Amino acid sequence: MEPVLLGNIEIEIREVELLKILGSMGRAESWKGKGIEEKIERVLDRASNLIEPRGIYVITEGRKLGGTDIFNSLEKMAFSVCTIGERLEKEVGLLSRQDSILEAVLLDSAGSVAAEEVANYIENKIAEIATGEGKKISPRASPGYGEWKIANQRNLFELLPADRIGVTLASSMMMSPRKSISFAIHISETPVRLRGKNFLEKL
Amino acid sequence: MRQFYEECKQAVIKGDSDLAQRLATEAIDKKEPILDVIENGFVKGIEEVGRLWEDGAFFLPELVMGAEAIKKALSLLNPVLAEQQKRNFGKGKLVIGTVEGDIHDIGKTLVSTMLSANGFEVYDLGFDVGVDIFIEEASKRGVNCIATSALLTTTMQKQRKIVEALKERGIRKKFRVIVGGAPCSRRWADEIGADGYAKDAVAAVKLIGELIGGS
DSSP states (O other): OOOEEEOSOOOOOOHHHHHHHTTOTTSOSTTTTTTHHHHHHHHHHHHHHHOOOEEEEEEEOGGGSTTOOTTTTOSOEEEEEEEOOSHHHHHHHHHHHTTOHHHHHHHHHHHHHHHHHHHHHHHHHHHHHHHHTTOEEOOOBOTTSTTSOGGGHHHHHHHSOGGGGTOEEOTTSOEESSSEEEEEEEEESSOBOOSSTTTTOBO | OHHHHHHHHHHHHHTOHHHHHHHHHHHHHTTOOHHHHIIIIIHHHHHHHHHHHHTTSSOHHHHHHHHHHHHHHHHHHHHHHHHHHSSOOOSEEEEEEEBTTOOOOHHHHHHHHHHHHTTEEEEEOOSSBOHHHHHHHHHHHTOSEEEEEOOSTTTTHHHHHHHHHHHHTTOGGGOEEEEESTTOOHHHHHHHTOSEEOSSHHHHHHHHHHHHTTO
16 A cells, blocks of 8 residues: 555643653652642643644555565554654753753653654554454554664665655664654554564464 | 751752742842852752652652752852852763764753752753764863763764773773663663763762762
8 A cells, every 4th residue: 555644633642641751650749739730731732732743654564664574474564654743842942942941841741742642543543444354453663672673764764755744764763853753563363562572472 | 047958958849949049049148158058958958859759759840840949049159159169069070962863852951950950060062962072072171071861772872982982082081971861771881881871860960979079
């Protein structure tokens, strides 16, 4: 199939996820009443206005990914790149330079939550397609984790014209904008693990 | 005085920048011994914030708020201290930056903020900083430490290059080199011959304090 472009993806940056990423889980609630709640509320609004969620994915055979043979045995895979755009990270940079570190940290974290939400959205799309075919999907896996070497990020970008959603790749294999996620998913009646020590074992 | 020092300490623990500034102004107006106010008041506060973070009682925004509060106080107190004692309150000087090819910034900025809050003189070189820039700036600023951040397995190799370049130039012993960032570890620091590894901003303050504190 041809790569599918998804623009103007609607996502919600959930407060609970932001608190989680900031490390609130399992901690005392000593932070309440210090004005942090209001700051978080404001940052969620601000982040929602700055993000430009978009993505691209393709469903193809695992062997179509060049540079590696680790997915060659997998008949059907989805490869994707998604992003929240660069406006939010520019604002974070501006806040850092103004020494507004708390605002910068909160906004950057909200950006990370948003990027995950965009990836979740695309994952759900792929799950719908799989379900329509009577299949299931594996959890997402990204280059640089486990067997999938970070150098193969380049091959993923050869497979997907990510520049069409404004994402480019540096020689260090770092994506720009920073808040971008690349990943693969296995689609099958019996999907396998794409990362971890039980790589390619049935889920 | 003990009560006043306690108020200064609590202002930092609460992350109350306005209160920290008011107390700093009060100390200056009343001609209190500034170094004592810093060391027995505000610094005790940021040390407690660090401890609460390590114990899991504080989360990230509280850590940053504490750092911002003491930085506000120090920005008022340091010029007065410089006048009184011909010196700033300081524990040592360092340069910090994210290595070349890596544009991750916020984690490094957070470490930089915590170091400043704890009395270090920090020259933040930003991100995508070349090996030569690290070394030139460290030499020019007369610092004792080069703190390097890398967030990718590809870019962390630049941390090795920094250590190698210092050796090649015969100036390795002039600087302590520390590494940080998601893919780094104590083992990585040992492998490349760095002087230490810090897993987060609070650990970096401790490590750098041990390595260059008092210098």
